[in-house]
Amino acid sequence: MISVTTVRRPARTLFVQIYFVEIFKGLMITFRHFFVNLAKHALYAVGLSKESGAVTIQFPDVPAMLGLRARTRHRLLKREDGTPRCTACMCCETICPAKCIHIVAEDSPDVRVEKRAKSFDIDLGLCVFCGYCVEACPVDAIHMDANRVELSAYSRKDMIWNMQELLGDKKKEPSS
Amino acid sequence: MSPIDILAKLWPLILVASALGFGLNLAGLLAYAERKQSAIMQDRIGANRASILGFKLWGLVTMVADAIKMFTKEDFIPKGANKTLHAIAPVVSLGFALLCLAALPFGGMVEFAGRTWSLQPIESPVGLLFVLAMLGLGVHGVMMAGFASGSNYGLLGGLRGAAQMVSYEVCMAATLAGLVFIYGTLDLQQAVLWQGRHVWGICVQPLGFLLFLTAGAAETKRAPFDLPEGESEIVGYFVEYSGMKMGMFMMTDFVESIVLAGLITTLFLGGWQIPFYTPAGLIGGALMLASFVGKVLLVLFVLMQIRWTLPRFRFDQLLHLGWKNVLPLALLNFLATIWLVYARTHS
Numbered sequence: 098m099i100s101v102t103t104v105r106r107p108a109r110t111l112f113v114q115i116y117f118v119e120i121f122k123g124l125m126i127t128f129r130h131f132f133v134n135l136a137k138h139a140l141y142a143v144g145l146s147k148e149s150g151a152v153t154i155q156f157p158d159v160p161a162m163l164g165l166r167a168r169t170r171h172r173l174l175k176r177e178d179g180t181p182r183c184t185a186c187m188c189c190e191t192i193c194p195a196k197c198i199h200i201v202a203e204d205s206p207d208v209r210v211e212k213r214a215k216s217f218d219i220d221l222g223l224c225v226f227c228g229y230c231v232e233a234c235p236v237d238a239i240h241m242d243a244n245r246v247e248l249s250a251y252s253r254k255d256m257i258w259n260m261q262e263l264l265g266d267k268k269k270e271p272s273s
Numbered sequence: 274m275s276p277i278d279i280l281a282k283l284w285p286l287i288l289v290a291s292a293l294g295f296g297l298n299l300a301g302l303l304a305y306a307e308r309k310q311s312a313i314m315q316d317r318i319g320a321n322r323a324s325i326l327g328f329k330l331w332g333l334v335t336m337v338a339d340a341i342k343m344f345t346k347e348d349f350i351p352k353g354a355n356k357t358l359h360a361i362a363p364v365v366s367l368g369f370a371l372l373c374l375a376a377l378p379f380g381g382m383v384e385f386a387g388r389t390w391s392l393q394p395i396e397s398p399v400g401l402l403f404v405l406a407m408l409g410l411g412v413h414g415v416m417m418a419g420f421a422s423g424s425n426y427g428l429l430g431g432l433r434g435a436a437q438m439v440s441y442e443v444c445m446a447a448t449l450a451g452l453v454f455i456y457g458t459l460d461l462q463q464a465v466l467w468q469g470r471h472v473w474g475i476c477v478q479p480l481g482f483l484l485f486l487t488a489g490a491a492e493t494k495r496a497p498f499d500l501p502e503g504e505s506e507i508v509g510y511f512v513e514y515s516g517m518k519m520g521m522f523m524m525t526d527f528v529e530s531i532v533l534a535g536l537i538t539t540l541f542l543g544g545w546q547i548p549f550y551t552p553a554g555l556i557g558g559a560l561m562l563a564s565f566v567g568k569v570l571l572v573l574f575v576l577m578q579i580r581w582t583l584p585r586f587r588f589d590q591l592l593h594l595g596w597k598n599v600l601p602l603a604l605l606n607f608l609a610t611i612w613l614v615y616a617r618t619h620s
Binding site: 117120123124126127128130131134135138150151152153155 | 310312313314315316317318483578579581582583
């Protein structure tokens with residue numbers, strides 16, 4: 098059953114048409130905002146309040162807080178003995194819609210595991226942050242954490258992260 | 274000649290120079306106030322990055338950086354432009370706006386060292402006409418800039434500017450007619466003194482005040498009347514300007530705002546008068562200046578708030594408002610004023 102709702106247009110009454118009343122109402126709103134925010138800024142500046150008058154996040158100085166469930170940069174996980182969990186099953190590389198994961202497999206010294214990753218590169222310049230790799234992984238080797246947003250680089254080459262960098266063993270440095 | 278005599282000879286020059294310095298510095302600070310006030314109003318922070326040796330001064334250093342950028346940018350003149358007019362236009366625009374400032378009474382008379390010192394740079398019995406004329410002449414800068422740029426967008430902006438400023442000039446003069454009739458003088462200093470003896474102009478002409486505020490805001494070409502420089506569609510009459518020439522056009526808007534605030538203060542808010550107090554001596558002179566500047570800053574604050582509150586008019590709405598609403602109301606206000614003054618003097 099479809100119901101029809103008639104939305105009445107707001108009437109252009111005399112008060113609206115002579116502008117001044119409406120302008121005064123608008124000015125009341127902006128003046129209130131101005132003085133409330135000014136008071137908040139002042140209290141924040143002298144340390145009496147923890148809440149600033151602005152909602153701006155000053156990113157490089159202050160960490161950027163996205164939502165707690167935001168998907169950002171990938172992280173590879175390790176086993177308890179410190180070796181990477183990845184078994185080079187290629188599930189993530191296969192499901193990746195952006196084709197940004199490149200894994201080279203090799204034989205694993207551990208007899209219980211068939212393969213391990215020799216190299217594991219993610220081109221974050223291509224990644225669409227869909228999270229399919231995390232879903233596909235059968236051994237829980239790859240995670241996407243929230244609020245790891247510092248990914249910028251000066252070249253496309255520098256957007257590619259290798260296994261050491263994804264594991265957190267090595268800090269990502271720009272190539273010279 | 275004693276030093277006092279030399280000072281008395283140089284006094285008009287000093288006054289004019291201080292008035293210009295006041296206008297130019299306040300215009301620079303207004304650019305800062307515009308950014309910060311809008312930021313605070315809209316839950317933002319505003320300019321706060323530029324620093325000299327770590328001192329940011331709440332973003333004031335950004336204005337220094339802006340000025341350096343303006344001065345060092347390439348001064349570009351497009352190929353089809355009329356070079357002479359292109360160079361003269363910003364000077365005309367800013368020059369006439371600054372001239373208005375020199376006629377405003379920043380204070381009354383101060384008795385010092387056996388002499389009377391006036392705090393009004395140009396004392397003229399037709400001060401109000403002078404200010405209105407100079408504000409009106411500013412339109413030539415806009416038209417010249419639009420015409421000389423050799424660009425269609427510049428020309429459109431110039432045409433819009435001409436139509437808007439000429440229309441609202443008529444409204445400005447018409448709104449002030451009633452006030453001039455009550456004061457019985459075109460001398461701005463006498464108008465201030467009249468308000469000291471009786472009441473402030475805003476009490477005798479409340480409608481005139483609102484209409485003058487509207488017409489004045491339109492005359493300064495700032496939002497919500499910023500159609501000549503409509504940034505989102507045609508950029509405006511200074512689309513082909515760069516560097517300090519464009520900076521001068523921006524300054525013009527701010528200086529015109531200061532002139533408007535000064536005129537409103539002088540004509541409607543009692544000028545340099547302080548309620549229930551007659552300033553005398555050197556301290557009195559300082560208080561007069563402080564009172565005038567304080568009122569000007571207050572009016573500028575309100576103007577700025579209006580600029581950041583209202584959306585822009587469409588061009589037909591703008592002319593509609595000017596010719597069909599403000600002008601008839603101003604003339605009715607004038608007629609009512611004449612009738613009231615006549616009834617009071619002949620009863």
